[in-house]
Amino acid sequence: AMKIELCAFSGLKIYPGHGRRMARIDGKVHIFLNAKCEKAHMAKRNPRKVSWTVLYRRKQKKGQQEEMTKKKNRRTTKFQRAVTGASLNDIIAKRNQKPEVRKAAREQAIRAYKEKQKTKEAQKKAQTKTSVKQPKMKAPKQAPTKGAGRV
Numbered sequence: 001a002m003k004i005e006l007c008a009f010s011g012l013k014i015y016p017g018h019g020r021r022m023a024r025i026d027g028k029v030h031i032f033l034n035a036k037c038e039k040a041h042m043a044k045r046n047p048r049k050v051s052w053t054v055l056y057r058r059k060q061k062k063g064q065q066e067e068m069t070k071k072k073n074r075r076t077t078k079f080q081r082a083v084t085g086a087s088l089n090d091i092i093a094k095r096n097q098k099p100e101v102r103k104a105a106r107e108q109a110i111r112a113y114k115e116k117q118k119t120k121e122a123q124k125k126a127q128t129k130t131s132v133k134q135p136k137m138k139a140p141k142q143a144p145t146k147g148a149g150r151v
Contacts, residue, residue, distance in 0.1 A: 007033040009041045011054030 002016035008030040020038055022030045032038040040050060047053040057063060082088045094102070 005031050007031065007037050009033075009037040009045075009047050009053065010050075011047070 004016075005014040005019065006012070007014055007019070010033055012033050014031060014033050018033065020032050020035070022032065022038065024030070030041065032041065040047075047055040048059050050056055080088060080091070083091065086094075
């Protein structure tokens with residue numbers, strides 16, 4: 001599980017046992033694949049202008065056609081699904097309803113709910129009237145203890 005490094009000039013992989021390291025005075029370490037890369041770096045050549053480097057190939061967009069074609073045909077498609085408690089046909093019908101019809105249905109549902117609540121309240125009141133509450137017994141207070149208490 002040795003680490004595979006990248007060449008500081010060419011960008012190619014350097015496998016264990018290969019390459020050369022060069023430490024600059026400021027402490028930065030450069031790793032080169034071979035003497036060719038090291039000499040090109042020392043001669044201050046721009047790797048973007050040297051045709052066999054990875055940076056050049058990236059800049060000139062070489063060898064990227066396969067990846068491009070894969071990315072092109074990904075498009076988001078919108079589609080509708082049924083939600084729990086409502087089928088797709090119900091949802092579409094509701095969306096196509098006129099606002100007045102929707103408002104009337106809503107008001108009617110509210111009225112029905114309020115009626116239900118009123119009947120519940122009436123039943124509750126009737127129940128409380130029939131069952132008379134018995135008064136609860138109070139717990140006896142503690143007898144004062146002998147002694148000075150707080151002074």
